Amino acid sequence: MRAAALLAAALFAGTAAAAQPPAPAGQLYPILAEAARTGWTADRRRDAAELTLALGDVDAALAHYEAALLLDPHDEITARRTAELAVQNSRWDHAADALRRLIALLPDDPWANLHLGLLLAPAAPHDSLAFLRRAAQTGMAPPAELIETIEQFADARTGLPLAVGAVMTDAALYGYAERAFELAVALDPDTAQALASVALVRAIQGKDGAPWLDQALSLGSESAQLYVAAGLYYRAVGQDFISLEMFLNALSRDPLNPEINAEVSTTYGLLGDTATADFWAQQAQLLARGMRAPDAPPLEP
Numbered sequence: 001m002r003a004a005a006l007l008a009a010a011l012f013a014g015t016a017a018a019a020q021p022p023a024p025a026g027q028l029y030p031i032l033a034e035a036a037r038t039g040w041t042a043d044r045r046r047d048a049a050e051l052t053l054a055l056g057d058v059d060a061a062l063a064h065y066e067a068a069l070l071l072d073p074h075d076e077i078t079a080r081r082t083a084e085l086a087v088q089n090s091r092w093d094h095a096a097d098a099l100r101r102l103i104a105l106l107p108d109d110p111w112a113n114l115h116l117g118l119l120l121a122p123a124a125p126h127d128s129l130a131f132l133r134r135a136a137q138t139g140m141a142p143p144a145e146l147i148e149t150i151e152q153f154a155d156a157r158t159g160l161p162l163a164v165g166a167v168m169t170d171a172a173l174y175g176y177a178e179r180a181f182e183l184a185v186a187l188d189p190d191t192a193q194a195l196a197s198v199a200l201v202r203a204i205q206g207k208d209g210a211p212w213l214d215q216a217l218s219l220g221s222e223s224a225q226l227y228v229a230a231g232l233y234y235r236a237v238g239q240d241f242i243s244l245e246m247f248l249n250a251l252s253r254d255p256l257n258p259e260i261n262a263e264v265s266t267t268y269g270l271l272g273d274t275a276t277a278d279f280w281a282q283q284a285q286l287l288a289r290g291m292r293a294p295d296a297p298p299l300e301p
Helices: 002-019 024-038 042-054 058-071 076-088 092-105 110-120 125-137 144-153 160-170 174-187 192-204 210-218 224-236 240-253 258-270 274-288
Strands: none
Touching (some): 024 042, 042 058, 042 076, 058 076, 058 092, 076 092, 076 110, 092 110, 125 144, 160 192, 192 210, 192 224, 210 224, 224 258, 240 258
């Protein structure tokens, strides 16, 4: 009786396993085989895109989606899916084409206009403003400071990518900020602030930013803001003692800056030194009001 029950259970388990759909790789193989035999259709390309994406291959998925759109260029759903996938995974070359394709199909789409405007902001300010304003008119407004910054630097010869990247960082648009700072580095490889900014936004996103920061610090810049970026970088990666060292370096270069004093306070607080943190918090408040405490402690970590 017990043996019969075990046999029945085994048969049931086997039947249940057989009823499960095959894994993505198993589903993809017959599509590829049939395409090799009779050619690709838009549906096959779309199915292949979804399955390769399930397997974790974003670039192959984008290639299949883009091929599907060549076969069916008026497919709004696939056009949107392609643009979303490219934007979400920071595939910026694909994203620019995908967003333009989506806007060609849906000119007033707020999401597409917003993201194409963000993408163009550090390099093509006038085009960027047109898309961002259209996005705002259709219900998806960009950060107001971004519009102001692009307008301010639109006709300037330098400074646009770095300024745009800073605003995007403040707005938590970290992928776009990274791209803007990378453009600033490409335009001037000796810009320590841009290098440190790339490092910082990469760290915030969980990426490795150390090579950029090391290069920035190796340039020997005396900029307080470089050391602020370095302090924020080391805080983001959990190295609070090195973070404090960087903020104190910044403070030694710009001791009357209330924001730097506040960062020093925050870092002492993270290290558990509440008394010193309170002092620097008070110092920051006084400086913000144009005053300064007379008994500042020495700038040592």
